[in-house]
Amino acid sequence: MPEHVPPPRRRSRSDTPHLSRYEHDLWWFRDLRDTHCRPLLAFIQRISDTDPHKAEDVVQEVLARAWCRRHELTGGISGARPWLYTVARHYVIDAERARRARPPEVSGPHEDVRTVPDPTSAVLDRLTVQQALATLPPAQRQTLDYVYLRDYTVAEAAQRLGVPVGTVKSRCHNAFRRLRETYGASA
Structure with missing residues:
Protein backbone atom coordinates (compact mmCIF):
# COMPACT_ATOMS: atom_id res chain seq x y z
CA MET A 1 0.00 0.00 0.00
CA ARG A 102 -4.99 -22.54 -17.06
CA PRO A 103 -2.32 -24.43 -18.95
CA PRO A 104 1.19 -23.62 -17.75
CA GLU A 105 2.85 -20.67 -19.39
CA VAL A 106 5.71 -21.46 -21.71
CA SER A 107 8.58 -19.06 -21.90
CA GLY A 108 11.35 -18.98 -24.44
CA PRO A 109 11.52 -20.53 -27.86
CA HIS A 110 9.42 -23.58 -28.53
CA GLU A 111 12.21 -26.05 -29.17
CA ASP A 112 10.17 -29.17 -28.51
CA VAL A 113 7.47 -28.30 -31.01
CA ARG A 114 7.38 -30.96 -33.68
CA THR A 115 5.67 -30.44 -36.97
CA VAL A 116 3.77 -33.16 -38.73
CA PRO A 117 5.17 -33.78 -42.20
CA ASP A 118 2.85 -32.84 -45.01
CA PRO A 119 1.80 -36.05 -46.80
CA THR A 120 1.27 -34.23 -50.09
CA SER A 121 4.90 -33.10 -50.22
CA ALA A 122 6.04 -36.71 -49.67
CA VAL A 123 3.84 -37.86 -52.56
CA LEU A 124 5.16 -35.09 -54.80
CA ASP A 125 8.75 -35.95 -53.87
CA ARG A 126 8.15 -39.62 -54.67
CA LEU A 127 6.61 -38.75 -58.06
CA THR A 128 9.50 -36.43 -58.87
CA VAL A 129 12.05 -39.14 -58.02
CA GLN A 130 10.16 -41.72 -60.09
CA GLN A 131 10.07 -39.36 -63.07
CA ALA A 132 13.78 -38.63 -62.70
CA LEU A 133 14.66 -42.32 -62.45
CA ALA A 134 12.59 -43.04 -65.57
CA THR A 135 14.98 -40.86 -67.58
CA LEU A 136 17.96 -43.09 -66.67
CA PRO A 137 19.08 -46.14 -68.65
CA PRO A 138 17.69 -49.40 -67.15
CA ALA A 139 21.07 -50.60 -65.79
CA GLN A 140 21.70 -47.34 -63.89
CA ARG A 141 18.09 -47.21 -62.64
CA GLN A 142 18.29 -50.81 -61.35
CA THR A 143 21.64 -50.14 -59.65
CA LEU A 144 20.28 -47.05 -57.82
CA ASP A 145 17.22 -49.06 -56.87
CA TYR A 146 19.33 -51.74 -55.16
CA VAL A 147 21.83 -49.41 -53.49
CA TYR A 148 19.64 -46.45 -52.42
CA LEU A 149 16.03 -47.58 -52.37
CA ARG A 150 16.49 -51.14 -51.09
CA ASP A 151 19.49 -50.27 -48.90
CA TYR A 152 21.82 -53.01 -50.16
CA THR A 153 25.53 -52.50 -49.75
CA VAL A 154 27.54 -52.00 -52.93
CA ALA A 155 28.88 -55.56 -52.59
CA GLU A 156 25.37 -57.01 -52.13
CA ALA A 157 24.06 -55.05 -55.13
CA ALA A 158 27.00 -56.25 -57.25
CA GLN A 159 26.30 -59.85 -56.28
CA ARG A 160 22.56 -59.58 -57.06
CA LEU A 161 23.18 -57.79 -60.36
CA GLY A 162 25.98 -60.18 -61.30
CA VAL A 163 28.50 -57.41 -62.00
CA PRO A 164 31.76 -56.33 -60.33
CA VAL A 165 31.72 -53.87 -57.38
CA GLY A 166 33.48 -51.22 -59.50
CA THR A 167 30.68 -51.40 -62.07
CA VAL A 168 28.05 -50.74 -59.37
CA LYS A 169 30.04 -47.72 -58.16
CA SER A 170 30.50 -46.31 -61.66
CA ARG A 171 26.81 -46.83 -62.53
CA CYS A 172 25.78 -44.93 -59.36
CA HIS A 173 28.25 -42.14 -60.12
CA ASN A 174 27.12 -41.83 -63.75
CA ALA A 175 23.44 -41.92 -62.74
CA PHE A 176 23.87 -39.08 -60.24
CA ARG A 177 25.92 -37.06 -62.73
CA ARG A 178 23.17 -37.47 -65.32
CA LEU A 179 20.45 -36.47 -62.78
CA ARG A 180 22.49 -33.39 -61.78
CA GLU A 181 22.86 -32.35 -65.41
CA THR A 182 19.15 -32.84 -66.02
CA TYR A 183 17.68 -31.44 -62.78
CA GLY A 184 20.38 -29.08 -61.57
CA ALA A 185 22.40 -28.99 -58.35
CA SER A 186 19.41 -30.01 -56.18
CA ALA A 187 19.68 -33.62 -57.41
Whole structure:
Protein backbone atom coordinates (compact mmCIF):
# COMPACT_ATOMS: atom_id res chain seq x y z
CA MET A 1 0.00 0.00 0.00
CA PRO A 2 1.26 3.52 -0.61
CA GLU A 3 3.58 4.49 2.22
CA HIS A 4 4.22 8.00 0.90
CA VAL A 5 0.70 9.22 1.76
CA PRO A 6 0.55 10.29 5.39
CA PRO A 7 -2.52 9.07 7.24
CA PRO A 8 -5.08 11.80 7.81
CA ARG A 9 -5.49 13.36 11.21
CA ARG A 10 -8.09 11.25 12.92
CA ARG A 11 -11.27 12.93 13.88
CA SER A 12 -14.29 11.31 15.34
CA ARG A 13 -17.60 11.57 13.61
CA SER A 14 -18.92 13.63 16.47
CA ASP A 15 -16.23 16.24 15.73
CA THR A 16 -17.57 16.62 12.20
CA PRO A 17 -21.38 16.76 12.28
CA HIS A 18 -21.41 18.89 9.13
CA LEU A 19 -19.84 16.12 6.95
CA SER A 20 -21.92 14.72 4.12
CA ARG A 21 -22.66 11.02 3.83
CA TYR A 22 -19.95 10.72 1.18
CA GLU A 23 -17.40 12.41 3.45
CA HIS A 24 -18.40 10.07 6.28
CA ASP A 25 -17.91 7.13 3.91
CA LEU A 26 -14.45 8.41 3.01
CA TRP A 27 -13.52 8.71 6.68
CA TRP A 28 -14.89 5.22 7.29
CA PHE A 29 -12.87 3.81 4.40
CA ARG A 30 -9.66 5.52 5.55
CA ASP A 31 -10.16 4.15 9.05
CA LEU A 32 -10.85 0.69 7.59
CA ARG A 33 -7.73 0.85 5.44
CA ASP A 34 -5.49 2.19 8.19
CA THR A 35 -6.72 -0.42 10.67
CA HIS A 36 -6.76 -3.54 8.49
CA CYS A 37 -4.35 -3.03 5.59
CA ARG A 38 -1.13 -4.38 7.16
CA PRO A 39 -2.71 -7.29 9.06
CA LEU A 40 -4.70 -8.24 5.95
CA LEU A 41 -1.53 -8.18 3.83
CA ALA A 42 0.28 -10.40 6.33
CA PHE A 43 -2.70 -12.80 6.37
CA ILE A 44 -2.75 -13.06 2.56
CA GLN A 45 0.99 -13.68 2.39
CA ARG A 46 0.64 -16.36 5.06
CA ILE A 47 -2.16 -18.30 3.33
CA SER A 48 -0.79 -18.04 -0.21
CA ASP A 49 2.58 -18.53 -1.80
CA THR A 50 2.29 -15.40 -3.87
CA ASP A 51 4.79 -12.59 -4.21
CA PRO A 52 4.27 -9.38 -2.19
CA HIS A 53 3.02 -7.40 -5.19
CA LYS A 54 0.25 -9.89 -5.89
CA ALA A 55 -0.63 -9.92 -2.20
CA GLU A 56 -0.97 -6.13 -2.32
CA ASP A 57 -3.25 -6.52 -5.33
CA VAL A 58 -5.45 -8.88 -3.30
CA VAL A 59 -5.60 -6.34 -0.45
CA GLN A 60 -6.65 -3.64 -2.88
CA GLU A 61 -9.31 -5.92 -4.36
CA VAL A 62 -10.67 -6.77 -0.90
CA LEU A 63 -10.74 -3.10 0.12
CA ALA A 64 -12.48 -2.20 -3.15
CA ARG A 65 -15.14 -4.83 -2.42
CA ALA A 66 -15.49 -3.42 1.09
CA TRP A 67 -16.03 0.04 -0.38
CA CYS A 68 -18.73 -1.30 -2.71
CA ARG A 69 -20.48 -3.05 0.20
CA ARG A 70 -19.81 -0.43 2.86
CA HIS A 71 -23.50 0.04 3.61
CA GLU A 72 -23.96 -3.69 4.24
CA LEU A 73 -21.08 -3.96 6.71
CA THR A 74 -22.20 -3.53 10.28
CA GLY A 75 -20.30 -3.48 13.51
CA GLY A 76 -17.98 -0.60 12.71
CA ILE A 77 -14.39 -0.81 11.63
CA SER A 78 -13.47 -3.70 13.92
CA GLY A 79 -16.64 -5.58 12.97
CA ALA A 80 -15.56 -5.60 9.32
CA ARG A 81 -12.49 -7.73 10.11
CA PRO A 82 -14.15 -11.19 9.75
CA TRP A 83 -15.77 -10.12 6.48
CA LEU A 84 -12.47 -8.78 5.09
CA TYR A 85 -10.55 -11.93 5.99
CA THR A 86 -13.25 -14.19 4.55
CA VAL A 87 -13.30 -12.24 1.29
CA ALA A 88 -9.49 -12.33 1.14
CA ARG A 89 -9.40 -16.08 1.74
CA HIS A 90 -12.04 -16.69 -0.96
CA TYR A 91 -10.18 -14.43 -3.38
CA VAL A 92 -6.91 -16.33 -2.83
CA ILE A 93 -8.68 -19.70 -3.26
CA ASP A 94 -10.42 -18.54 -6.45
CA ALA A 95 -7.17 -17.17 -7.88
CA GLU A 96 -5.38 -20.47 -7.15
CA ARG A 97 -8.18 -22.47 -8.81
CA ALA A 98 -8.05 -20.22 -11.86
CA ARG A 99 -4.26 -20.58 -12.03
CA ARG A 100 -4.51 -24.39 -11.92
CA ALA A 101 -7.22 -24.41 -14.59
CA ARG A 102 -4.99 -22.54 -17.06
CA PRO A 103 -2.32 -24.43 -18.95
CA PRO A 104 1.19 -23.62 -17.75
CA GLU A 105 2.85 -20.67 -19.39
CA VAL A 106 5.71 -21.46 -21.71
CA SER A 107 8.58 -19.06 -21.90
CA GLY A 108 11.35 -18.98 -24.44
CA PRO A 109 11.52 -20.53 -27.86
CA HIS A 110 9.42 -23.58 -28.53
CA GLU A 111 12.21 -26.05 -29.17
CA ASP A 112 10.17 -29.17 -28.51
CA VAL A 113 7.47 -28.30 -31.01
CA ARG A 114 7.38 -30.96 -33.68
CA THR A 115 5.67 -30.44 -36.97
CA VAL A 116 3.77 -33.16 -38.73
CA PRO A 117 5.17 -33.78 -42.20
CA ASP A 118 2.85 -32.84 -45.01
CA PRO A 119 1.80 -36.05 -46.80
CA THR A 120 1.27 -34.23 -50.09
CA SER A 121 4.90 -33.10 -50.22
CA ALA A 122 6.04 -36.71 -49.67
CA VAL A 123 3.84 -37.86 -52.56
CA LEU A 124 5.16 -35.09 -54.80
CA ASP A 125 8.75 -35.95 -53.87
CA ARG A 126 8.15 -39.62 -54.67
CA LEU A 127 6.61 -38.75 -58.06
CA THR A 128 9.50 -36.43 -58.87
CA VAL A 129 12.05 -39.14 -58.02
CA GLN A 130 10.16 -41.72 -60.09
CA GLN A 131 10.07 -39.36 -63.07
CA ALA A 132 13.78 -38.63 -62.70
CA LEU A 133 14.66 -42.32 -62.45
CA ALA A 134 12.59 -43.04 -65.57
CA THR A 135 14.98 -40.86 -67.58
CA LEU A 136 17.96 -43.09 -66.67
CA PRO A 137 19.08 -46.14 -68.65
CA PRO A 138 17.69 -49.40 -67.15
CA ALA A 139 21.07 -50.60 -65.79
CA GLN A 140 21.70 -47.34 -63.89
CA ARG A 141 18.09 -47.21 -62.64
CA GLN A 142 18.29 -50.81 -61.35
CA THR A 143 21.64 -50.14 -59.65
CA LEU A 144 20.28 -47.05 -57.82
CA ASP A 145 17.22 -49.06 -56.87
CA TYR A 146 19.33 -51.74 -55.16
CA VAL A 147 21.83 -49.41 -53.49
CA TYR A 148 19.64 -46.45 -52.42
CA LEU A 149 16.03 -47.58 -52.37
CA ARG A 150 16.49 -51.14 -51.09
CA ASP A 151 19.49 -50.27 -48.90
CA TYR A 152 21.82 -53.01 -50.16
CA THR A 153 25.53 -52.50 -49.75
CA VAL A 154 27.54 -52.00 -52.93
CA ALA A 155 28.88 -55.56 -52.59
CA GLU A 156 25.37 -57.01 -52.13
CA ALA A 157 24.06 -55.05 -55.13
CA ALA A 158 27.00 -56.25 -57.25
CA GLN A 159 26.30 -59.85 -56.28
CA ARG A 160 22.56 -59.58 -57.06
CA LEU A 161 23.18 -57.79 -60.36
CA GLY A 162 25.98 -60.18 -61.30
CA VAL A 163 28.50 -57.41 -62.00
CA PRO A 164 31.76 -56.33 -60.33
CA VAL A 165 31.72 -53.87 -57.38
CA GLY A 166 33.48 -51.22 -59.50
CA THR A 167 30.68 -51.40 -62.07
CA VAL A 168 28.05 -50.74 -59.37
CA LYS A 169 30.04 -47.72 -58.16
CA SER A 170 30.50 -46.31 -61.66
CA ARG A 171 26.81 -46.83 -62.53
CA CYS A 172 25.78 -44.93 -59.36
CA HIS A 173 28.25 -42.14 -60.12
CA ASN A 174 27.12 -41.83 -63.75
CA ALA A 175 23.44 -41.92 -62.74
CA PHE A 176 23.87 -39.08 -60.24
CA ARG A 177 25.92 -37.06 -62.73
CA ARG A 178 23.17 -37.47 -65.32
CA LEU A 179 20.45 -36.47 -62.78
CA ARG A 180 22.49 -33.39 -61.78
CA GLU A 181 22.86 -32.35 -65.41
CA THR A 182 19.15 -32.84 -66.02
CA TYR A 183 17.68 -31.44 -62.78
CA GLY A 184 20.38 -29.08 -61.57
CA ALA A 185 22.40 -28.99 -58.35
CA SER A 186 19.41 -30.01 -56.18
CA ALA A 187 19.68 -33.62 -57.41
